[in-house]
Amino acid sequence: MDHISPVLWHFLIKWLTNFQLYPPEASKIAPQMDALYFFMVLVSLIGMTIVVLLLTSFSILYSKKRHPVAVQIEGSTMLEATWTIIPLGLFLIMFVWGALIYFRVYTPPANAMNIYVVGKQWMWKAEHPGGQHEINALHIPTGRPVQLTLISQDVFHSFSIPAFRVKREAIPGRYTSVWFEATEVGTYHLFCTQYCGTNHSAMIGDIVVLSPDDYKKWLNQSTNGMSLSQNGERLFASLSCSACHNGRPDARGPSLAGVYGTKLTLTNGQTTLADEAYLREAILNPSEHVTQGFSPIMPTYQGQISEDGVISLVEYIKGLNSNDRIEQTLNTTTLLPDGEGKAPSAVKKAAAGPTSATQGMVKQ
Amino acid sequence: MSTIVSLPDQSTATIPKVNFITKEHGILSWLLTGDHKRIAMLYLASITFFFAIGGALAGLIRLELLTPQSDLMATDTYNKVFTMHGVVMIFLFLVPSVPATLGNFLIPLMIGAKDLALPKINLLSWYLYVAGGILVLYTMAAGGVDTGWTFTVPLSTHYLNTNVLSTGIAIFIAGFSSIFTGLNFIVTIHKMRAPGMTWFRLPLFVWAHYAASILMVLGTPVLAIALVLVILERTMGIGVFDPLKGGDPILFQHLFWFYSHPAVYIMILPGMGVISEVISTFSRKRVFGYTAVAFSSVAIAVFGFFVWEHHMFIMGVSTYSTLVFSLLTMLVAVPSAIKIFNWTFTLYKGSITFETPMLYAFGFMGLFTIGGLTGVFLGTTGTDIHLTETYFIVAHFHFVMVGGMLMAFLSGIHFWWPKMTGRMYPEKISQLAALITFIGFNFTFFPQFILGTLGMPRRYAAYPAEFQVLNVFSTAGATILGVGYLLPILYLTWSLKYGEIAGSNPWQATGLEWQVQSPPLTENFAEIPIVDHDAYDYEWLEKKHEREAVTIVG
Numbered sequence: 001m002d003h004i005s006p007v008l009w010h011f012l013i014k015w016l017t018n019f020q021l022y023p024p025e026a027s028k029i030a031p032q033m034d035a036l037y038f039f040m041v042l043v044s045l046i047g048m049t050i051v052v053l054l055l056t057s058f059s060i061l062y063s064k065k066r067h068p069v070a071v072q073i074e075g076s077t078m079l080e081a082t083w084t085i086i087p088l089g090l091f092l093i094m095f096v097w098g099a100l101i102y103f104r105v106y107t108p109p110a111n112a113m114n115i116y117v118v119g120k121q122w123m124w125k126a127e128h129p130g131g132q133h134e135i136n137a138l139h140i141p142t143g144r145p146v147q148l149t150l151i152s153q154d155v156f157h158s159f160s161i162p163a164f165r166v167k168r169e170a171i172p173g174r175y176t177s178v179w180f181e182a183t184e185v186g187t188y189h190l191f192c193t194q195y196c197g198t199n200h201s202a203m204i205g206d207i208v209v210l211s212p213d214d215y216k217k218w219l220n221q222s223t224n225g226m227s228l229s230q231n232g233e234r235l236f237a238s239l240s241c242s243a244c245h246n247g248r249p250d251a252r253g254p255s256l257a258g259v260y261g262t263k264l265t266l267t268n269g270q271t272t273l274a275d276e277a278y279l280r281e282a283i284l285n286p287s288e289h290v291t292q293g294f295s296p297i298m299p300t301y302q303g304q305i306s307e308d309g310v311i312s313l314v315e316y317i318k319g320l321n322s323n324d325r326i327e328q329t330l331n332t333t334t335l336l337p338d339g340e341g342k343a344p345s346a347v348k349k350a351a352a353g354p355t356s357a358t359q360g361m362v363k364q
Numbered sequence: 365m366s367t368i369v370s371l372p373d374q375s376t377a378t379i380p381k382v383n384f385i386t387k388e389h390g391i392l393s394w395l396l397t398g399d400h401k402r403i404a405m406l407y408l409a410s411i412t413f414f415f416a417i418g419g420a421l422a423g424l425i426r427l428e429l430l431t432p433q434s435d436l437m438a439t440d441t442y443n444k445v446f447t448m449h450g451v452v453m454i455f456l457f458l459v460p461s462v463p464a465t466l467g468n469f470l471i472p473l474m475i476g477a478k479d480l481a482l483p484k485i486n487l488l489s490w491y492l493y494v495a496g497g498i499l500v501l502y503t504m505a506a507g508g509v510d511t512g513w514t515f516t517v518p519l520s521t522h523y524l525n526t527n528v529l530s531t532g533i534a535i536f537i538a539g540f541s542s543i544f545t546g547l548n549f550i551v552t553i554h555k556m557r558a559p560g561m562t563w564f565r566l567p568l569f570v571w572a573h574y575a576a577s578i579l580m581v582l583g584t585p586v587l588a589i590a591l592v593l594v595i596l597e598r599t600m601g602i603g604v605f606d607p608l609k610g611g612d613p614i615l616f617q618h619l620f621w622f623y624s625h626p627a628v629y630i631m632i633l634p635g636m637g638v639i640s641e642v643i644s645t646f647s648r649k650r651v652f653g654y655t656a657v658a659f660s661s662v663a664i665a666v667f668g669f670f671v672w673e674h675h676m677f678i679m680g681v682s683t684y685s686t687l688v689f690s691l692l693t694m695l696v697a698v699p700s701a702i703k704i705f706n707w708t709f710t711l712y713k714g715s716i717t718f719e720t721p722m723l724y725a726f727g728f729m730g731l732f733t734i735g736g737l738t739g740v741f742l743g744t745t746g747t748d749i750h751l752t753e754t755y756f757i758v759a760h761f762h763f764v765m766v767g768g769m770l771m772a773f774l775s776g777i778h779f780w781w782p783k784m785t786g787r788m789y790p791e792k793i794s795q796l797a798a799l800i801t802f803i804g805f806n807f808t809f810f811p812q813f814i815l816g817t818l819g820m821p822r823r824y825a826a827y828p829a830e831f832q833v834l835n836v837f838s839t840a841g842a843t844i845l846g847v848g849y850l851l852p853i854l855y856l857t858w859s860l861k862y863g864e865i866a867g868s869n870p871w872q873a874t875g876l877e878w879q880v881q882s883p884p885l886t887e888n889f890a891e892i893p894i895v896d897h898d899a900y901d902y903e904w905l906e907k908k909h910e911r912e913a914v915t916i917v918g
Contacts, residue, residue, distance in 0.1 A: 011833055011836065014832075014833055015833040018830060018833070020818060021814060021817065021818075022817050022818065023817075023818050023819050033746060033747060033749075033750055036744070036746055036747055037741070037747055037750075037817075040737075040740065040741050040744070040747065043737075044734075044737040044738070044740075047733070047737060048730075048733060048734065048737070051704060051705075051708060051729065051730070051733050052730065054708045054709075054711075055708055055711065055726065055729060055730075058708070058711035058712055058714070058716070059711065059716055059718075059726075062647070062711060062712065062713055062714045062715065062716050063366070063715075063716050063717070063718075064366040064367075064368070064715045064716060064717050065366050067713070067714070067715050067716075068715055069715060070647065070648040070649045070713065070714045070715040070902065071649075071713040071714075072649060072650055072902070072903070073649070073650070073652060073712070073713060074650070074653075074654075075652050075653035075654065075655075075656065075706075076652075076653070076709075079653075079705075079709065080653050080656045080702065080706075083701060083702060083705040084698060084701075084702055087697070087698055087701040088694070088695075088698050091694035091697055091698065091740060092694060094694070094740060094744045095690055095691055095694045095743075095744060095745075097744070097746065098690065098744030098745045098746035098747055098748070099686075099687055099690060099745050099746065100746070101745070101746030101747075101749075102677070102683070102686065102745035102746045102748075102749065103683065105746070105749055106683055107683075121523070154518070154522075154523060155516070155518055155519040155522075155523055156516055156518075156519065156613065156679075158678065158753055160753065160754075160819065160821065162750065162754075162818065162819025163819075165749065165750040166749060166750075167678050167749050167750065167752070167753065168678055168680070169678055169679045169680060171613065171614070171679065171680055172518060172607050172613060173607025173608070173612075173613070174607070174680065176679075176680035189819060189828065191819065191821045192821070193752075193753035193754065193821040193822070194516070194753060195443075195512045195514075195516065195519070195822075195823040196519060197443075197510070197519055197523055197524065198439055198440050198443065198510075199439060200439075200443070200823060200824065200825075201434065201439060201821075201823075201824035201825045201826045201827065202439075202826070204828075285610070302608060303608075
C-alpha cells in the first residue's frame with residue numbers, strides 16, 4: 001500500500017483542485033451557450049429524478065410482498081397525452097433556443113475581420129490579411145469579431161475552440177466559416193476534432209487572445225512585409241491572369257475590378273453571387289463558371305496553385321476596384337509589387353503598419 | 365425475497381427427450397439446419413465471440429488513455445484499435461445482437477408459427493454474417509484498418525494505406541445478412557401469424573422487431589451503396605466524392621448517415637421489445653398503454669429516417685436545413701420518452717419481483733433515459749456545435765448502445781435462457797453480475813460526459829494532461845465493467861450442464877413461447893395454437909392453469 005497511496009493521493013488532490021465541469025468562457029457566445037446547456041442539464045436532472053422516483057416508489061409500493069395481486073390497467077389517454085406533450089414542449093423550447101445560438105455562431109457580422117485557416121494533415125495554417133502566417137496557433141484580439149474562413153487541403157478536419165464554444169469543419173474543396181468575439185485574454189486549446197489520420201491527436205495548437213494593444217504589437221512583429229492581397233497581386237501577374245483579366249475593351253476575360261459581391265450571369269443562364277467560394281471555384285474550375293459574353297478558354301489552375309495561393313488571389317480580387325495597376329504590370333517588365341506608395345487603397349489598408357523584416361512564421 | 369419462479373420438482377423433472385437440440389446430432393445437422401432456433405444458437409455463439417474481441421479492443425483503448433501520452437501503442441495502432449472496436453461492435457455485435465439471436469428464436473414461437481417464412485434465407489444470412497466476420501478477422505490479421513468506423517472520405521479513399529477494401533467488403537456482406545434477417549421477419553410477421561393472432565394481439569417484442577426490420581430492409585442497402593462507391597473511388601478513382609474531379613465529399617456523409625442513423629434504431633428497437641416483455645412479466649401486468657408503445661416503435665422507425673443530417677450540423681450544410689433536421693430530431697426523441705413512461709407505469713399497481721432480467725431492465729431504463737436526454741443536447745443545433753466530436757458524444761452513444769442495448773440483450777438472454785436451453789441460470793450470482801455491470805458502466809462512461817463538455821476530442825491517442833483524472837476514472841470503471849460481462853459468459857456456460865431444470869414456463873409469462881416445452885420442439889408447436897386473448901393477459905394464463913388442472917383430474 002505504501003507505494004500506491006501517494007499516487008492515489010496525488011490524483012485526489014489534482015482532481016479536487018482542478019475540478020471543472022465546463023471550460024472557461026472566453027468568447028461572447030460562450031455564456032449564451034452555457035445558459036442553454038445548463039437549462040438542458042436542469043431539465044434532464046428533473047426528468048431523471050421523476051423517472052427514478054417513480055421506479056423506486058413503485059418498486060417498493062407494489063413489490064410482490066406488499067402487493068401480491070396485480071391490478072390490470074389498460075392505459076390512460078390522459079397520461080399518454082401528458083408525457084407526449086410535456087417532453088415535446090420542452091424539446092421544442094430547446095430546439096428554438098439552440099437554433100438562435102446556431103444562427104449567431106454561423107452568421108458573421110459584416111464588420112468582422114477575416115482570417116483564413118487552411119487545415120492539412122496534421123497542422124493548422126492561419127493567414128492573416130496582413131500577411132502574418134501562423135502554424136498551430138492563432139493570435140486574435142479581444143473585443144473584435146473575428147471571422148475564420150476555413151478550407152482543407154486534404155481530408156476533413158475540424159477547427160474546435162472549446163473555450164469559445166465554437167467548432168467548424170474544414171472541408172476539402174469548399175470554404176466554410178465561423179466567427180467569434182474573444183472576451184478574455186489568455187491561451188486556449190485548439191483541437192482538430194474530426195478524425196484525420198495518424199497524427200490526428202497531434203493536430204492541436206494554441207489560441208492566443210491578446211488585448212488590442214498587444215495584438216497590434218504582435219501584428220507588427222510578425223509580418224513578413226507582404227500582405228495577402230500583395231501576394232495575390234504577385235500571383236495574378238506571375239500566373240498571367242492579368243493577360244486576360246485586364247479590363248481592356250478587347251480583353252478575353254471579364255474585368256475583375258469590383259466583381260466581388262456582385263451578381264453574375266453565367267453562360268448557362270444561372271445567376272450567382274461572386275463570393276469567396278465562387279472566386280475560388282472560378283479559378284480552379286473555370287469551364288463551369290463562364291460569365292455570359294465570354295468563351296470558355298480559361299485553363300484550369302487545379303494542381304498549379306496551393307490553397308494558400310488561392311486565398312491570396314481571392315483576397316486580391318476582393319480588394320480590386322480598378323484595373324489601373326494591372327495595366328501597369330502589363331506595361332512594365334518587373335512583376336514585383338513596387339512598394340506601398342502606389343498600392344490601391346484596399347491593399348494599402350490590409351498592409352497597414354510599418355513593415356519589419358522578420359519572416360512570417362511565429363511558431364513552427 | 366419473493367419471486368415468481370415456479371420450477372418443476374427438480375428430483376423428478378427432466379429435459380424433454382425430443383427437442384430442437386436433441387432432434388439431430390453432428391456438426392452438419394447444425395451447419396445445414398433450417399430451424400430458426402438452431403440458427404439463433406449459431407448466431408448467439410458467433411456474436412458472443414465477436415463481442416469478446418470488441419471488448420478486448422475496448423480494454424486496449426481504455427489502457428492507452430490511462431496516460432495523456434500515446435505510450436502503450438503508436439498512434440497508428442491506437443487508430444486501428446478504435447476503428448476495429450467500432451466495426452466489430454456495431455456491425456458484428458450490436459446490429460445482429462437481439463434480432464438475430466432472440467428475435468430469430470422467438471418471433472415464430474411468439475406468433476404461433478412453425479418457423480420463419482424463409483428458413484434457407486435465414487441460414488444464408490448467418491453464413492453471410494460469418495463471411496463478413498471472417499473478412500474482419502482477416503483485416504485484423506493483415507494489419508488492420510484506421511479509417512474509423514465512419515469511413516470518412518477522402519481520408520478512406522485517398523489518404524490511407526490500410527485494409528479499407530477488405531473492411532468495406534466485410535461490412536457490405538454482413539449488411540446483406542442484416543437485410544435478409546429483416547426481410548424474413550417482415551414476411552413472417554405478415555404471413556405466418558397463428559389464427560386469431562391479430563396485429564394488436566402481438567407481443568410488443570414482435571412490434572419492435574417489425575419496426576427494426578423495416579429499417580434494416582430500407583436503410584442497409586444505402587450503406588452498401590456508399591461502401592461500394594468508397595471501394596470504387598479507392599480502386600478506380602471514379603470521383604464521386606473527390607472534389608478534384610467534381611465530386612462532393614459531403615455526399616458521402618449524407619449516404620453514410622442515411623443508414624447509420626437509422627442503424628441506431630435498428631440496434632435499440634429490438635432491445636426495447638425485450639424490455640416490454642420483461643417489465644410486463646415481472647410486474648404481472650399488461651404493458652401500460654400497449655398501443656402507444658407499439659406505435660411509438662413505428663414512429664421511431666419512420667422519423668428515424670429523417671434525422672440523419674444531425675450528424676453534420678457543423679459540416680457546412682445549409683443553415684436552414686439544419687433547422688428541419690433538428691426539429692425532426694426533437695420529434696424522434698418523444699416516442700422514446702413515451703416508452704420510458706409507459707414502462708414505468710406498467711409497474712404501477714403491479715406485483716413486482718426482482719429477478720435478474722428485471723434488474724437489467726431497470727438498468728436499461730436508467731441508462732437509456734440518460735442516453736436519450738443527452739441525445740437531445742446533440743440534436744439541439746446550438747449545443748451540438750460545442751459537444752459534437754468530443755467525448756460527450758462518445759458517452760452519449762455508449763449510454764444508448766451499451767447502457768441501453770447491451771443491458772436489454774443481457775436482460776433478454778437471462779429471461780429466455782430457460783426457454784432456449786431448458787435450464788435456469790444461477791440467480792444470485794447473476795443478480796450480482798447485473799449490479800456490477802450497472803456500477804461499472806456508470807463509472808466508465810459518466811466521466812466522459814464531463815470530459816466532452818470540457819472539450820476533449822474523441823479519437824485522440826494523446827490528450828492534454830488536465831484531462832487525465834477523469835480518464836483514469838473511466839479506465840477504472842471499464843475494468844469493473846469487464847468483470848460484469850465476464851461473469852455471465854462463465855455462469856451461463858456452467859448452467860448449460862448444471863443449471864436447474866426450468867420447465868416450460870418458469871416465469872409464469874403469457875407469451876405463446878412459454879406455453880410450449882423448453883427447449884421447444886423443432887416444429888415449435890405440436891399443433892398450431894388458436895389465439896383468443898390479448899398479449900400479456902395474466903387472467904387468461906390463470907384460467908388456462910385451472911382448465912389444465914380440471915382436465916388432468918377429469
